[in-house]
Amino acid sequence: MANHKSAIKRNKQNALRNARNTHIRSTMRTYVKQVRQAVAEGNAESAKTALERVIPFIDKAATKGIIHKATASRKISRLTRLVNALQA
Template sequence: MANIKSAKKRILVNETKAARNKAIKSKVKTAVKKVETAIDQKDAETAKTALKAAIVEITKAGTKGVYHKNTVSRKISRLTKAVNGIA
């Protein structure tokens, strides 16, 4: 454990940020999983609805700095391509 006050604060702040990032990434993964499940079941309507929700979550994660903008673009692009493939 750190002895310096600022180092102790850093540890606490880092834990808070890590928890926030983990929650946001979890939301993204859940949204992506819903899209992939709909794709596996060949359900185009559900996939499109889930894709819209997933795009919102992924974009939010990018805006909040959890993901790099290129990662956001890549994830959205791959999901969209997969959904368009079943339609």
């Protein structure tokens, strides 16, 4: 356990950041699953609305440094291709 004041503060900061990052990552994964589930069901309208909700969330996660920007771009690209293939 931390003994110095600065180490105690650092532990608190790390715990808060970890909780925030975990929440954002988990929520992002849930939204991605909703898009994939709508595509699997063949529901184009639901898939499109879910995609519109997840794209800004993925971008925000990349901006905050929770995921890499290339990972965010790849996820958005693949999900968009899935939804577009369903609509075509």
